[in-house]
Amino acid sequence: VNLLVAITEVEGVTAAEMTQVFFRQDLKLKWDESIEKSTELEKVDEQTIIYHQVQKRIWPAAQRDFVYKSQLVKIGESDIPDWMVCNLSCDHDGAPSKKKKVPTATLR
Numbered sequence: 817v818n819l820l821v822a823i824t825e826v827e828g829v830t831a832a833e834m835t836q837v838f839f840r841q842d843l844k845l846k847w848d849e850s851i852e853k854s855t856e857l858e859k860v861d862e863q864t865i866i867y868h869q870v871q872k873r874i875w876p877a878a879q880r881d882f883v884y885k886s887q888l889v890k891i892g893e894s895d896i897p898d899w900m901v902c903n904l905s906c907d908h909d910g911a912p913s914k915k916k917k918v919p920t921a922t923l924r
Contacts, residue, residue, distance in 0.1 A: 835899040857910040863888040883911045
């Protein structure tokens, strides 16, 4: 499996604060200009949400959409734990019909 892993350190910001910027759609939509639309399909629990997301068309590629599970994961039990956000493609009954013209992409 070829996983995309991004690691960063931001002075004065905790891992918990940083992961919120990637996990919470209200924050993510403020900085990620590639997203045209993001719809919450299901809140599984406080740290797991399933989304349908449509990316903006970036020439010359076709517009894409995703259905994915986003999970906020705490790593370790120390006073200052590490955190990560995992996104993985999934199926969901609430997703739009695949009869549209937008190709579906996969997050692995």
